[in-house]
Amino acid sequence: MATAHPIDPIHQFHVDRIVPLHFLGADVSFTNASVFMLVIVAVATLLMLIGSFNHKMVPGRLQSIAEVTYEFIASTLELSSGREGMRFFPFVFSIFMFVFLANLIGIIPYTFTVTSQLAVTFGLAMIVIGTVVIYGIIKHGSHFFGLFAPSGVSPILLPFMILIEVISFISRPISLSIRLFANMLAGHITLVVMGGFVAGLLAAGSFFTIVAPLPLLMVVIFLAFELLVAFLQAYVFTILTCVYLNDAVHPGH
């Protein structure tokens, strides 16, 4: 390449240790991912605190954001898991805010996208499934395992159905985490590759310089697309969390 900086689309996902720390043999270093997780939590907290600090009858901008987000998540949760599911509202709201802000902040250039790390998304998915399993067993005891035995199946087929349902249940956290991770990873790699085309064409000179704005246009369109994906993936993650929580609240279906 003729460019001074070789463009590496994977570089943006590199986790750097800022403060190396080791605790009981595990690497718990403070990394750039940790920084951005703290930023996300700070932004979410400030947004909700300032939004609800001096509430008026006619809401201002921040208050509107806080209220719309609250009502959106509350209606989503109540629609899929009923009134009993509302006890999980703080949990679901935190998950949505974290994933949505992580996706959104990740779009800003030079930031780190936390949700493009499989470890983070799998951790989130395991928290969701762990909550479902633990709450389901505490609330319903052995009745919770009725989830794996669909009703109206002939006794001969039942063992196979149970096996298939168990595999399907185990696949939930995997599909939940891989979907979010892969969407963010693919989108960000595409953006950098498109940006690389602009730099490469400009450097190539003559005729190529004239067509250089074309990939730039694609970058702009893709950014809008990425904004939609950021919201949509956070929403999908949240709505599936609600659906899975519904299994813990009402296991017999």
Next chain:
Amino acid sequence: MQGQDDGHEFGQDADKDEALRARLQSLSHALNAQSTDAESAQTDEKRVEKAQRSMSLAMSLGFRVLTEFVAAVIVGGAIGWQFDKWFGTSPILLIVFLGFGVAAAFWNVYRMASPKGSRDRLL
């Protein structure tokens, strides 16, 4: 109490109903006219945005089907592989559980597509 009042003013209520219905009809006519106006006035930009939106919705639904499918096959294969290691029956259980994984994958996708599992679906 209320039932008595209703009985007394039945004729008046019918008149009111009639007037209300007429007003409702004229309002819905106005609303229809306005919405068709708005539709025709929709700019290209909006239409592009709408297309992009439905495109990304469809893509995310497709991606959901893909991940649900792949995840179940992977889980089935992993369980079979681990059982083979424990019981020393390689590769019989891997093959059997891979089959169960594929069955679970189709079951996942079927549940998303069936109207009964509509709460499982995206939007």
